[in-house]
Amino acid sequence: MKITFYGHSTFLVDTGSHKIIFDPFITPNPAAAGIDASKIKVDFVLLSHAHFDHVIDVELLMEHNPEATIIANAEIAGYYQTKGVKNTHGMNSGGKFNFPFGEVRMTQAVHSSTFPDGTSGGHPNGFIITTPEKKFYYSGDTALFADMKLLGELYAPEVAFLCIGDNYTMGPTEGAIAAQYLGLTKAIGMHFDTMPSIAIDHTQAKALFDGKGVALHLPTLGETFDI
């Protein structure tokens, strides 16, 4: 399955049949200056929570992809409905739904979730996605939590996108434990190096994951890779 990294926690997943983007934050990111977000073609926009560094380009993307569907918790889906977005699908923690590209299971995340304008974004979330080709976990912004063990037991993701920048979320130490709890052998780091407060030591982070038997990939902006 082809993945393109647009910086921070923004990934475009091409399932072969559909294009899914997670947490679009491109235009204010200086490192992503070469990316024109208005040119990205998407079928589904998955949002983990309402913080600006996860939703800032939602309206731009929806303007250029008016038939796309936003998948998020009920509060965030409702917020974009009021903004005139045609297709939204609200969910909440613990529930699943089958979409044309596969199954989405919404998980909890330990974080906060308020829109830049002060509107409540409900509780923050993560996702476990099951497509015919791959089962993967997208953590959203979160602390380490023990129920990640349960997610590993129940859903056994093959690979995960884990926030590891510390300060606002897990750091590499907790991320490596999360990978172990989830039963992973490979993980992709996100939410790191975008700003000084979440800069990480790449060699040290990889060594921490390696110590748990997990290969950590730290993508570079614009990179396309396979999972």
Ligand code: NI
């Ligand atoms: Ni956040």
Ligand code: MN
């Ligand atoms: Mn964030």
